Amino acid sequence: MRELLNDLDRWQKKGKKIAVARVIDLEGSGPRLPGAAMAVNEDGEVVGSVSGGCVEGAVVVEALEVIETGERRTVTFGYSDDEAFAVGLTCGGTIHLFLEPLDW
């Protein structure tokens, strides 16, 4: 969160709607620990990261939905052989994210 503050303040001053995604849990190997965060504004601008770049694209999609609906959600990304899971961590770990609007 620390590294997001300047951009969050800038976006808030412009009145942009914002969603914040935070790593809340990690199983197995993963590059970022709980607390790692990224934020997305209504224009699709992004700051921060929650993995080594593996899942950020999918997080942006989820975050834009959170901005749209205003509803909080928990999202899990993990490694799977199942091709249905198009997005995952290539390092073999599983991360759990909590996404919410910055309305607090």
Added chain:
Amino acid sequence: MSDETTPLYTVLAAAIRAEEPVALATVIEGPNTGAKLLVTPDSDSLGTLGTAGLDRVVERDVLGELASGRSGIRHYGENGEAREEAVSVFIESFAAPPQMLIFGAVDFTAALGRVAKILGYRVTVCDARPIFATTQRFPMADQVVVDWPNRLLEDVGESLGPRDAVCVLTHDNKFDVPAITHALATKVGYIGVMGSRRTHENRSKRLREAGVDDAGFERLRSPIGLDLGARTPEETAISICAEIIALRTGRTAPKPLRDTDGAIHQE
């Protein structure tokens, strides 16, 4: 710390910027998902997770997590009962940044200060010689102190803990020996001391005479840094910071990743 109409985010951002310890508890599952409690060690908590009982128990747990800088999920009953899972709370700790005290205002100091800032340290440079210890020479430092290292340690030694580092780069026995003995009297996690093998031998003799025992020597990283073959101040700074990381993670014999197996990221 603020009145109740200020948004929690604003209070949180101000505390993080002021480098004051603060933690945010958020309900991530259960009634009142998204509810928050902002906790600091020295003032009343702001916000609520839904019930006074839950707030009271979480506040207690948060202060423990904050003291050790941990973040993670905990489960409670709706009124804070233990061994129930009705509510999941994510506790995120924003501990104050670790400190690095660098003694000796030399070229290596500037490089080490820059790398330490990248790693998130609050950097203090200290040297007794006023023409060398200047903010112009060390613009990256949060603080430049003109004083003897032992006197600075008498002032701030109490505040040093396992996450902090003392790096003695003077390699002058007159400054080094009192700096090291005073650093050993603190709870600082890392004490590294620069010098050639010969300087190290000579200094060790003097430290022994000054009463440093085997347990004290065991704490000292002297000569400072990992054996990376570093030459320049910048390379040396990387070797010192790599040693600090390896000490924290317990991986004291770093080899190339190519020559090891096992997890790259430690739990």
